[in-house]
Amino acid sequence: ALRPLPDKSRTESAQTVLVLPRLAVADSGLYSCTATNVLGSIVASVRVVVKERAELPRRIIRLTAAAPAGLGATLDCAPPHGAAAPLAVAVWSHESGELPQDRHILLANNSLKLLRLRSSDSGAYLCEAALHSGERITLLYDLQVQRLIPSFHNQPPSRQPNQRAQPPQAYIRLRHISLPYFKHDIEIAFRARSGLGLILYSGTAAPGKDFLSLSLVDWYLMYRFNLGSGSVLLRSRQRLRPGVWTVAGLSRSGRTGRLTVSVAE
Known part of the structure; x- marks a missing residue:
């Protein structure tokens, strides 16, 4: 028995070509084409077998x-x-x-x-x-x-007598941490390319208020904090080596402070 063509089929080239896109197994069967003119009719048939596509690994x-x-x-x-x-x-x-x-x-x-x-x-x-x-x-x-390791390439302050020092060009502002200035234990790792610069600062700009800072001066580490009656400075015994990863430990308990320096492994 004749069946209608699949809905997805279409004809091209003045209806002389039948196109069957996206073949399915149900499209298998005998397809016939009848051509008619003044001389009569002719029928051509072709059997289409659609196989299940093998599942490739x-x-x-x-x-x-x-x-x-x-x-x-x-x-x-x-x-x-x-x-x-x-x-x-x-x-x-x-x-x-x-x-x-x-x-x-x-x-x-x-x-x-x-x-x-x-x-x-x-x-x-x-x-x-x-x-x-x-x-x-x-x-x-x-x-x-x-981990994102920040890198700063600030120019050191000019040592020319008539030129002002160049301010820092880049820094990271950390989110606020409630830091007990009278008792803390901080460890920070860094690699210095310049012997002069500020590494860490926490505090306020008001005079006489609590603060702590870690800086480099002539390749010496400087750890400062406020005792209330004035600031205290702890300096490393030796200069740091340029380009070497260094671990600095800053600790304070009341009026006692400690600065430790070691080479990072």
Whole structure:
């Protein structure tokens, strides 16, 4: 018995060509074309057999990526080098089950853009993709979010007698921490490129108020804090070595303070 053509079919070239897009098994059968003119009619038939497409094995491609905390990163979900067909569909996921909330963008080229990275964003990101050829691939990114180490390249103050010292050009303002000035224990790691500069300051600009500071003067570490009756200065015994990671320990208990200096491992 004759059946109507599939709804998705269409004819081209003045109805002499039948196009069947997105074939399914149900489209199998005998297709007949009848051509008629003044001399009569002729029928041509062709049997179409649509087979289930064999499920191709999924190919897993492992990649690594690294980015500093606070910045962004873009993970590409592109067909592997030499693939004959572009991606048909791509789905991103994180090993925890959810992508960073309100901090990710899915780009038109199937890439994943991550914003304002946090250390908790580290881990495995998966892009499960299907190519138009039927091949399935999984791109597995191992993303490591690294600590952001700030770097400042301020020029040292001019030593010319008629020139004013150049003010600092860059600094980091930390969020407010309730710091007990009379009792604290602080450890800070840094690498100095200049023997003159301010490393840490906490306090107010009002005279006579509590404060603490750590600075470099002629490659000596200077730790200052206020006792109420005046400020106290503790200086390192030796000069620091330029370009070497150093750990400074600042501690105070009442009227007693201590400055320790060691080379970071």
